Amino acid sequence: MLLPDWNHLIFTSLRYNPLKSLLTALGIAIGIAAVTLLTSLGEGVRSYVMDNFSQFGTRIIAIGPGKNNTSGMGGILSSVRLLTLDDYQSLKTLPYADHVVANVQGTGPVRFGERIRNTDIYGTTASMVEAWDFPLASGRFLPNSPGNNSPAFAVLGSKVWQELFEGRNALGQFIRVGGQRFRVIGVMQPKGSMLGFDLDDMVYIPADRALSLFNREGLMEIDVVFSPATSSEQMSERIRQRLIDRHGQEDFTIVTQDEMLSSLNSILSVLTLGVAALGSISLLVGGVGIFTIMTTNIRERTPEIGLLRAIGTSRRQLLSLFLGEAVFLAILGALGGMLTALLLLGITAMVIPDFPVQPSPFYLVASLLFSAFIGLIAGIGPAWKASNLSPIEALRDE
Template identity: 55%
Template sequence: MQLRDGLALACSALLSRPLRSLLTLLGVAIGIAAVALLTSIGEGLRGYVQDNFAQFGSRNVSIRPGMIRTSGLGGLLSSVRPLTVADADALRRLPHVEAVVPIIQGNGDIQFAARSRNTGVLGCGYQMAQAWRFKLALGQFLPAARDGRSPPYVVLGHRLRLELFGEANPLGELVRVGGTRFRVIGVMERKGQLLGFDVDDIAYIPVDWAQSLFNRNGLAKINVVFGTGTHSVLLSESIRRLLIERHGTEDFSLTTQDDMLRSLDRILASLTVAVGALGGISLLVGAVGILTIMTTSVAERTAEIGLLRAIGASPRQVLGLFLAEALLLSLLGGGLGLLLLGLLLGGLHLGLPGLPLSLQPLFLLLALLLAGLIGILAGLAPARRAARMHPVAALRSD
């Protein structure tokens, strides 16, 4: 029996039961579409988070107050001492440090004339725009402190400016932030969402004014941006030594941008595998469908198998014939699944344009290969059963 004849027999067998074949195809198609879609969502989320972190630069060390230690009884002991603006000023004097950003976060009422908005307020250092690669649409960013005290200036986010001033120029105007008057000296360029936060709806004020506004003694954290002449590990050690010298003990936590990216990458990679495994349950259902239809097909075509053997077909050719049917069934299901995937992605793009999706050609190829593998594995047992039939016994069964 030639290859062309075998393929023709396999196609005719599938077309002879079109409804049954179509239902089996749908089982595989839904499984392939589910795996590819969930995987693309996981990869899209992974890329989205990495891109957002990359906007802040890769040479970044974050310092937070407090260090968690494990006690001998298995409990957690927390040592917390505030980080201060003086600590941030001392860090600027370290070699290779390009920018230091002390940060205090909170919420407050921003008022101008009769307009008021409750939104985020970020107390930060004068190097924040440089360190975080933020650009200004109007004016300038917060200046450095003079004589130990920063002037009461504020920089508005893009959306906050529109809410308070519309299209009017806000530079030089006085606004109230938490009841305190600040003069507007700048407006940030539109930035959008970063890691789920709307940075366009924030008022940026000097960190020392934020301490008074929110009645805080210490900083929420300090970000240190360093140059290319050193490594994050070396700079972290320099920061650790300096702060221990100032505080007398290690009562702070250091996290580099590389550490955060590695941790997030591990978490999101695990998430991608998990959602892909959930979609694999649908593939398992499709495999059961192929196994069922092939087992039924072998039982219904026993006489045909006997006839093929009687006219000279070898057991290997019979095995190949039924494996070809299963493979063809699964590959057609995989192709239908990719078509279904395209429709789903189009619908998601229209309905949820902000949903991060990353569909890579390699995933599509792997989906088709996975469909073919499922077809072979599901059809192997029925095909072996057909190949082992005795021709005389098979002919008598009709």
């Protein structure tokens, strides 16, 4: 049997009862649409999270107090020695350390005149804007104070500035942060949110002032941005040796940006794969529909099968005809469901531009191939039964 004849017989069979063919393909279409929508959402969330964590750069090493394999509240209660500003000053002298940032965070009221706002208060050091690429809208950032007695300066996030000053000039004005008096020396440009954490609804003050304000002895974290001339492994080892020399033991945790991004990517990829597997269940339902319709077609087309066998069609050719019909129905449904899902995603992107959806070519191709496989498996039974019909018995039904 020639390929054009094979295609003609399959398409003729599908056109003979278009409504039945459409309803059969609909089950696969719904499954593919579900897989496409769910995986697009999963990939969108993965890209959104990765972009948010990468916006501060990729050459960052975070040092936290306490070992990560001990118990306690965030490694603080289990820490033998806290991270201090002296540790921060020591790490600044390491080779290839471009920027070192000390961090301590809390919440409290920020007041200007009669206006008051409860917000995040972030204690940090002068190099934060260069390390994390936080540009200023006006003024300057916190100065570099070598001692532990920094001036009472504050820099406002854009949202805090809008709430307290309503867009007016804030430079030189005095505000109260947690009851203490600070002078505003700068306003940050809008930075947006990271995983629901509003980076603009924040007040930045010197780290030593924040330690006093929150009645803390140690920093929450020290971040080191290193030069591209070295690797994260080499820089981590330098940091480890320096802090062991100071602390006498390794009572701290070092996390590189590469490790964090790799872990996040692995977790989110597994979640996306799980969502795809969940959506694929509906493809199995579509496969059952193809099996049912193909079985019904065998009964209805018994005389046709007998005639084909009588004019010399081999069992193998007859098997390929019915398998081709099942696979074509599955692919037809898959393409219809995929196009529908992509259309819905396009509309969503226009209506809600910030909604994290991103179709993955890998999952689109994989779902299309899986649909063809489902059609092949669903069609094997009916096709095998058709190929084994006796031509004499089949023609008796004519």
